Amino acid sequence: MKNRLILLLFVSLVTLRAAPKPNIIYIFADDMGYGDVQCLNPERGKIPTPHMDRLAAEGMIFTDAHSSSSVCTPTRYGVLTGRYNWRTHLQKGVLWGYSEPLIDADRLTVPALLKQQGYKTAMVGKWHLGMNLPVLEGKPIMDGPPDSRKPKRTHIDWKGEIKDGPVDRGFDYLYGISASLDMAPYIWIENDRFVGTADNSQPTKPAPGFKKDQVLPEIGRKTVEYIEKQDGSKPFFIYVPLTSPHTPIVPTEEWKGKSGLGSYGDFQMQTDHVIGEIMKAVDASDFADNTLVIVTADNGCSKAARIDRLEAQGHFPSAHLRGSKADLWDGGHRVPFIVRWPKVVKAGSTSDQTIGLTDLMATCAELSGATLPDNAGEDSISFAPALKGETIESTRKGVIHHSISGHFAYRQGKWKLLLAKGSGGWTSPTEKQVKKGAPVAQLYDLEADPGETKNLYESHPEVAERLLKQLESDVSRGRSTDGAAAKNDVAEIELWKSGK
Template structure:
C-alpha cells in the first residue's frame, strides 16, 4: 500500500507540474531593499501609517504570505539565495556583504533561476542593483577588491565578467551594488556605460560618472522595467528580476514625493518605492499580459535602523510590524519580509497563506511552474511554494528554514519553534535579555514578538533543532536529494553561542 501511495503521490505531483508548465507564466520578481514587513500598509493595517496603494492593490488582487523570510538579514547573502536557491553560508561568505568592487560570489558553473528559466524558453532580464560581485579589473588587469579600486582605479572599458549575463540573464541594466557604494555608474549587460571621470559620495566616496545622480536611479529602474515589459510578446514567457535600490540609504525621494507621507523622508521614500511597483504593475496591465504574469513583491531583509525606527514608532508607524529587531538581526524583524504574489490565472484574489517560506524558494517554484527538473546540484535549499498558491499545504523533506545574521549567527525555524543559536540579536540591535541562557527558543505561534525564552524549559526541542541544523549543514542541502559539498568546511553554527 505504501508503494502504491508513493506512486500516486508521484503521479499527482507530475500532473500538477504539467498543469502549471502548460501555462508557463511570466515571472516578475521585485526585490525591494530594506523594506520592512510593516512598511506595506495592507500587511500592517493598525501600525502601518505610510500609504502604499501600489502594493496594497497587489495584495488585494493576489496572495499575501504572512510568514515569508529572507535567507539572511542583510543584502548580498539574501540575493545569493534568491538567485541560486542555496544558502549563502555554504560559500565563503559567512558574514557581512560585498562592496561594489568585489569579485563574484556566484560560481560560474552554478545554475541560477535565470539560467533555469532560459533553458525553458524564457526571455530573462534584470533591471536594477546586482550586489553579488563582478569580475572588474584595474588598469593592470588585476581583479579589484573591496574598496581598493577607489584608489587603484578600474579599467572602465574592459568586459565585465561574472555578472548577470554570464549567469543566465539575456540582459542587464543596473548598478554594481548599493547606492552608498561606488562605483557610481550604470552598467549595460557586460559594459560600463561610459567611464568614471569624477568622484562623488552618496555616503561612501568613490569613482563616479559625471552624469550619475543617485536620486535618479529608482525612477530609471522603474522606467527601464516598464520598457522591457512593453517589448514582450505573449508568444514567449519572460522572467524579469527587479532588485530596487530603495528604501535603502541614501534615503532620497524625489521632490515629487517629499512631504507626501507626513512621516519624514523615509516614509516619503517608501511611497516613492511603492509608486515604482505600481508603475511596473501598470506596464503589465497595459501590455495585456496581466492574466498570466506572476508579480512577486518582497524585500531582501527588514527595515534598517537608518530609517530612525524609534522616531517612526513615535508617529505610530512600526516598519517591521510587531516583530522584534531590524535589518541585520536574527530576530524576525531582521528577516520576516513582505511577500505578495499577484497572478490572476493562478492565484485567488484576496487570499493569504501562513506557510513558512524562504526567498531561496524562487528556484524550485520557477522549476515547477515552468515544467523544469532541478538537477541534484542546484537549488539545494529551495522548496516550491506553488502548492500554496492554490491554497494547498507545502509538502517537503526540508524540515526547517535557516536564518542568518550579519555577523554570521544562525537561527532555525521548524513550524512553531524557532531556535536562535545566539544570546542576543546576532546583529546591530542591542537589548537586555530577560533569561540568562546561551541560546533562545521561542514558540512563534503564541510569542511572535520573541519575548519569552523557553530555552531552559524545552531542552529536548533545542537538541532536536540543533541536530536538524547540523544535518542540513553537513549534507550540503536541506531538501531531498543526494548530498552535496559546501564550498567551505568552515561553517560554525555556534559562533554566536555563549559558552
C-alpha cells in the same frame, strides 16, 4: 466508453503540457520592513502603499515568508541559486561594489534554469553579488585593500568588458548597478559594459549623468520599457532588485514631504509608486492574466530609517515583530511577500505557510516544467501549491535564518531556536551587550509569543536539542532538502558564534 475516457485523458494531458508558461516578474525591495506595507500592518503602519495594497487585494499575501539572511548580499545569493549563502565563503557580512563574484560559474541560477525552458531573462536594478571589473593593464583594481566600500583610487578600465556579472549568470539583458547606492562605483552598467566613464582618481564621485535620487525611477522606467517590448510569443522572467528604501534615503523632489513621517516614509511611498508603474505596464499588456508578479524584500527595515522616530510617530516598520535589519529576531528576516497571478491565484487570499526566499528556484522549476538537478537548489522547495490554495509538499524539515554577524537560527513549525544570546545583529541587546549569565541560546514559541519576548531555552531543553540536531544535519549534508548529499564550499561552518 473506455476508449472515450482514454482519449479525454490524453487530450487533458496534452492540454496541460501545452499550457503557456507564466511570465514571472520578481520585484525585490531593499531594506523594506514587514510593517512598511500598509495592508500588512493596518494598525501600526502609517505609510500609504496603495499599489502594494491593491496587488495584495488582487492576489495573495504570504504572512510567514523569510529572507535567508537579515542582510543584502547573502539573501540575493539565496534568491538566485536556491542555496544558503553560508555554504559559500561568505560566512558573514556583505560584498562591496568592486567585489569578485560570489556565484560560481558552474552554479545553476534561476534565470539560467528558465532560459533552458525557453524564457527570455532580464534584470534591471541592483546586483550586489560581485563581478570581475576590467582593470588597466598591470594595475590592481584599487590602491590599498583589494575590497573597499569607498577606495581612494581605482584602476578601472571604463571601456573594458565586465565579466562574471548578471549576463554571465543567466540573464539575457542587464541594466543596473554593481551594488548599493552607498557603495562606489556610481555608474550604470548595460549588459557587460559601463554606460559612460567615471573618474578613477575620485571613486566616490558619480559618473557624469548618474544621480542617486534618479536611480529608483530609472529602474522603474527601464522595467516598464522591457515589459512593453514583450509580445507574448515567449515567456519572460524579469528580476527587479530596487535600490529603495535602502540608504541613501533619497526621495525625489515630488515625493518629499508626502508621508508626513520624514524622508524614509517619503522614499517608501515612492518605492510603492514605482511598483505601481510596473503593474500598470503589466495590466496594459495582453498577457497580464498569465503573469506571476512577486513583490518582496531582502531583509527588514534598517536602523538608518530612524526607527525610533518612526515609532514615536506611530509607524512600526517591523509591525508586531522584534528586531530589524541584521538581526536574528523575525523583524530582521520576515519580509513582505505578495503575489498576483490572475489565472491561478485567488484574489484577496492569504497563506500562513512558512516559505523562504530560496524557494524561488524550485518554484520556477515546477512552473516551467523543469527538473532540478541534484547539484542545484539544495535549499529550495516549491511554493507553487500554495498559489492554488494547497499545502506545500516540503522535504525540508525547517528554515534556517542567518544574521549579519553569521549567527544561526532554526525555525520548525511554531518553534524557533537562536544560537545567540542577543539579537545577533544591530538591535539592543547585541551579543556584546547581553548581561553576564544569560542563556547561551534562545527558544521561542512563535504561536504564543510572535514578538519573541519569553525565552524558553532553559525550560524546554528537549525542543532546543531536537532543533539543534536538525540544524546540524542540514548544515553538514550540504543541503536541507531531500536528495544526494552535497558539499559546502568551506570545510567548516561555525554554528555557535557567541560560544556555547
